[in-house]
Amino acid sequence: MIARRQPVPATDEAILAARQRTASLGDLARIAARAAFAVLLVLSPFRAQIELLARPIPPVYSDFTDLLLFWSDIAALVTLAAWLVSLIAEPRPIGTGPRFVTLPLAGLVVVAAIGVPFSLDPGLAAVQAIHLAGLALLGLYVLNEVRLRDLVGPVSIMVAIQAAVAIAQVLGQHSIGLPALGELDLRPDQSVSVVTDGAGVRLLRGYGLSDHPNILGGLLAAGLLLVGGWFVTLERPARQRRQLALAVVFAIGTAGLFLTFSRSAWLAFGAGLVVAALVVRSTGTSASIRRPGALVAVGALAAAPLLIAFLPWVLARTGTQGAIATETRSVVERVAVGDVSLDVALAHPLVGVGIGVLPEAMALAQPEFAYDVQPASLVPLDAAAETGILGAVLLVLAMIAPWVALGRRRLAATAELAIASAMLAVVTVVGLFDYYTWTYEPGRIWLWITFGLWAAAYVRATRSDSTPVPHAG
Secondary structure, eight states, rough: OOOOOOOOHHHHHHHHHHHHHHHHHHHHHHHHHHHHHHHHHHHOOOOOOOEEEEOTTSSOOOOHSSEEEHHHHHHHHHHHHHHHHHHHOOOOOOOOOOOHHHHHHHHHHHHHHTTGGGGGSHHHHHHHHHHHHHHHHHHHHHHHHHHHHHHHHHHHHHHHHHHHHHHHHHHHHHSSSGGGGTTOOOOOTTTSOEEEEOOOOOEEEEOTTTSSSHHHHHHHHHHHHHHHHHHOOOOOOOOOOHHHHHHHHHHHHHHHHHHHTOOOHHHHHHHHHHHHHHHHHTTOOSOOOOHHHHHHHHHHHHHHHHHTTTTHHHHHHTTOOOOOOOOOOOHHHHHHHHHHHHHHHHHHHTTTTTTHHHHHHHHHHHOOOOOOOOOOOHHHHHHHHHHHHHHHHHHHHHHHHHHHHHSSSOOOOOOHHHHHHHHHHHHHHTTTTTTTSSSSSHHHHHHHHHHHHHHHHHHHHTTSSOOOOOOOO
C-alpha cells in the first residue's frame, strides 16, 4: 500500500515561509555587518570626518571639543545596526568572553556614564560616554562574530594604502594631494611632526591619511603582526599566491612603519613579535609558527635601504646624536603635560572631570601653559583624570588580566591566540607611551577590536585540547 503524503496545512506553510524570510533577512544582515566591518578596518586610520557641531574652546585643539563623525564611525554604526537586525531575525546567545577582561571593561563604560553629571563639560562627556558604549558593543560584535581570518583582507588593504601614502610623503617631503581623503597639508617647514638631525635638517615624518605619525605607526604595527602571522601560518599547497601578496603587503607596511619614525610604534611592534613567540613557547608544543625567517628577510629588505638613506634622522630619533632641540622639547613637553594631567586627576579623584574633557580641564588649571593642551602620554593617567581612580583601576585590570591569564594557564597553542596576543601587546605598549588609544578614534577602534579578538581567541583556546598550532589556511 502506497502511503500518501498528507497536505501541509496553509497555516503551517505560512509559518514555514515566514521562517524562511526571517532566515534570509538574518543572513543578509550578517553579510552586511561583515561588509561594513571590513570597510571600518580599511577606514580606521583615516582622519576624514564630518563636523556635526563646532565647539571652539581656545586654546584647546578643536578635535578635542567639536562633535565629529569620522568615516570609520559611519561604518561602525552600520556594522552594529546590521548585527542588531541579524540578532532579531535569528535570535542566538551572545557570548561575553572571559570575565576577567569583559567585567572591567563593562565597569569602565558604567563609570564613564556615572561621571557625566559631574563633568566640567557634561554635554561633551555625555557624547563621549555614549561613544565609549558604542565601542564596547563593537568589541562585543568582534568577540561573537569575527575571526582573525576575516580581518586579513581589509587589514592588508589598510596597511598597503596607508604605508604607500606615508612612503610617498616622506620621499617627496610634502603631502601628495589627497585632501578629500583627509590628508593634511604637510611640509617640513610647517608646524607638523618632523625629525631634526644633528645638522638641524628637518625631515617630515610619514602621516599617511591619519592625524599623526604616531597613530599611523601604532595601527601599522598591529596590522603588520596580523598580516605577518597569517603569512607564516598558511599551508604551502595552493597558498603561494596568497603568501606572495601578504609578503608584498608586509614589505610595504614595514617601510611605512619605519618612516613614521614613531618610537612607541617601533617598540610596540617588537613587543608584539616577542609576545607571539612566548605565547607559542609557553604551550610547550614543538610545532609552532613556521617560516618566520622568510618574514624577517622580507622586513629587513624593505627597511635596510631606508635605514641607510635616513640614518642621521634615525640616530637623532634614538637619542644617539646627543641633545637635539626638537627631541629635547618633545621629552620636556611630555613631562609637563603629564604633570598637569596628574594635577587634574588628583583634584578630581572620585569621578574625574568627565570622559573626553581632560584637555579643557588642563586649560582651566594652567591658563598660561607653555605647550599644546593635550592628554598625557599615559592612558591610565588619562583614564584617572577623566573617569576617576575607579575608572583607571578598571582599565589597568583589563590591560593586565590577559597577560596574567596567559602566564597562569596552559592553553592550546593556536595561531589565533598567538597573533591576537601580539596585537594586544601593541595596543598595550602604545598606551604606555601615547594617548591615542584613549582619545583618538583610530586608536580607540583598534583598542576595542583587539580586546574582542583576544577574548574570542582565548575562549576558543581554553575549549581546545593541547594541540599544535593549526595552520591559518
